[in-house]
Amino acid sequence: MDVWLSWVLGFLPILGWLLWWWNDLWYAAPLIFRYSGTGTRLPPGHMGFPVFGEIISFLWYFKVLRRPDDFINSKRRKYGDGVGMYRTYLFGSPAIIACFPSINKFVFRSSDKFIQKWPSVELMGYTSLVAVHGKAHARVRSFVISAINRPGALRRITEMVQPRMVAALQSWAQKGQLKVYNEVKKVKSSKLIN
Template structure:
C-alpha cells in the first residue's frame, strides 16, 4: 500500500512539475518563435547584402500565423480602447526614432500641422476623429456617398473587363481620386482632374521625401 501511495505521489509530482515547468517553457517558445524566425531571416539578408548597421525595429511580431490579431481584437472588441493598441506601438516607434532606428514621424508636423488628426494623440485625436466620423458615417452621408460611388465603380469594373489586363493599383487609385473629386469639389473626370491627380502624386512624393 505504501509503495502504491508513493507511486501515485510521484506521478502527481511529475505531472505538476510538467505543468509548472514545461507548459510555461512551451508558451514562451511559441510566443518568441516568430521573433526568432524574423531575426534569423533578417540577419541572413543583412549578411548577404553587407548591411552591418541595419537593425529591426523594436517590438513583438506576434504569434505564428495570426500575428498580433488577438491583441487587436482585444483592444477593439473587448477593452473598447482601440487607441491603446496604436499608442503602445507608437511609443515603441518614438523610442526607436530617438536611437536612430527609424527616421522622423510621417507625415511631418512641419508639413501638415501639429494639430492634424494624424499627429495628435489621446483625447484630441478622439475629438477630431469623432468629427470626421460624424460627417461621413451617418446614414444620410453613407447614402449620398453610395449614390456617387457605386455608378463609377460599376463603370470602372466594366471598362477593366473590356481591357482584359489592367494595373490594379493604378486603376483603383484613379477611380478613388475621381470619386474624391466628385464628392468634395463636384468635378467629373476630365483632363483637368487628370492633371490634378498628377499634381497630387507629386505632392505626396514631396511629403514622403521630406527629412
C-alpha cells in the first residue's frame, strides 16, 4: 500500500506539471530552440492546459466578472508592461495578445506577414477586404480609406448615423434597463427615412 501510495503521490504532481506546461512545450519550445541563436524571443506568457489553454480564466474575466480588460491587465501585472505582447492559448489555438497601438498598427499594415482568415469567405465575399491578401488587400484598403477619409464622406456618414443614434439613445433612456446586444442590433438594422 505504501509503495502504491508513493507512486500515486509522486506521479500526480509530475502529471499535473506536464499538463500545466503542455502547450508551452508543444508550441513554444520548438520556436525557442529554432530561434535561440538569432536573438529573437517569444513574448512572455503561459499557454495553459492542453485543449483548454487559458480559456477558463478568459471566460472568468469576460463572462463572470464582466471586466474584460482585467484579463489583459493580469498579464501586464504578471509579465510587465514594457513588452506589450503576451502569448496565450485561446479557442483551441496559440495566440498573441498585443496591447500597444504601435504593435497593432504593425500587424494590420503587414498583411503579407500576418494573414487573417475568416471562417467563411462566402459570408463576406471573395473580393472583400477580409478575403484578399497582399497587393490586392492593400489596393482594396486604399479604396476604402480614400472613400471614407474625405471630409465630405465623413460629413455624409455623420448625417446618416447621428439621427439614428440620437433616437436610439433617447429610447434607451426611457427604457431604463435593457439588453445592449438586442438594442444595438435594432439600431444597426433600422432604416433611415429621408
